[in-house]
Amino acid sequence: MAIKQILRRSFSSERRSNSVDVPKGHCAVYVGENENKQRFVIPLSYLNDPxxxxxxxxxxxxxxxxxxxxxxxxxxxxxxxTDLTSRLSRI
Incomplete structure (x- = not known):
């Protein structure tokens, strides 16, 4: 599945970068529609949500x-x- 490939490559890139502040069971993602992207640390369980x-x-x-x-x-x-992740955190 292509999503697994995206995640695998992203996680391996994170391991090479400064991922010290990402707790176990979480991953860092960058969100935004232009050059001003913001970094979020989310639980891996969110990745299973449709x-x-x-x-x-x-x-x-x-x-x-x-x-x-x-x-x-x-x-x-x-x-x-942030709206989506706030809904997911309530589940």
Whole structure:
């Protein structure tokens, strides 16, 4: 599955970068629609949610397997992302 390839490459890039501040069971993602991307640390469990998987598919369509920030880059507004993650945290 292509999403697994995106994640595998993003996680390996993160291991090479400064990932000390990412707790076990979490991953860092970069969110934004332009050059001003914001870094978020999210639980890995979010990756199983269908809404979050839609965002991952968008990331694949826009960036393929190249993520210029060194971690997974998600091309959506920060407001949409924070709304989605706040809903997921309540589940």
């Amino acid at each position: 809404l979050f998987q839609d965002l991952l598919k968008q990331a694949e369509e826009e960036f393929g397997f190249y993520h210029p920030m060194g971690g997974l880059t998600i091309p959506c507004s920060k407001d949409l992302f």
